[in-house]
Amino acid sequence: MDTEDNALGVLIAKEAIRELVLLYSRSIDRKDVALLRTLYTKDATDTHGDTYDGSAEGYCTFASTFRADWPRSVFRWS
Numbered sequence: 001m002d003t004e005d006n007a008l009g010v011l012i013a014k015e016a017i018r019e020l021v022l023l024y025s026r027s028i029d030r031k032d033v034a035l036l037r038t039l040y041t042k043d044a045t046d047t048h049g050d051t052y053d054g055s056a057e058g059y060c061t062f063a064s065t066f067r068a069d070w071p072r073s074v075f076r077w078s
Contacts, residue, residue, distance in 0.1 A: 016042060020039060023035065023038075023039055024036070024039055026034035027039065027063075028063065029067075031063075031064070031066065033060050033061075033063060033064045036060050037056075037057070039062050040056035040057075040060075041056075046058075046059040
């Protein structure tokens with residue numbers, strides 16, 4: 001693989017990661033748990049400090065309980 005091919009591969013990988021981050025942000029911002037579920041593989045896990053550590057499916061369920069007045073949340077849902 002030459003330098004140009006490697007650079008293109010890096011850019012493609014970065015764009016894929018960026019797209020996942022944007023979709024994750026959108027799913028959390030809009031409280032769209034169905035979208036959030038599509039972003040994980042079946043065997044994925046997720047760790048969020050001392051608030052959640054477990055399966056991705058469990059995190060999706062946990063995220064569905066987020067409220068605007070949750071003390072650790074910066075989310076403002078109406």
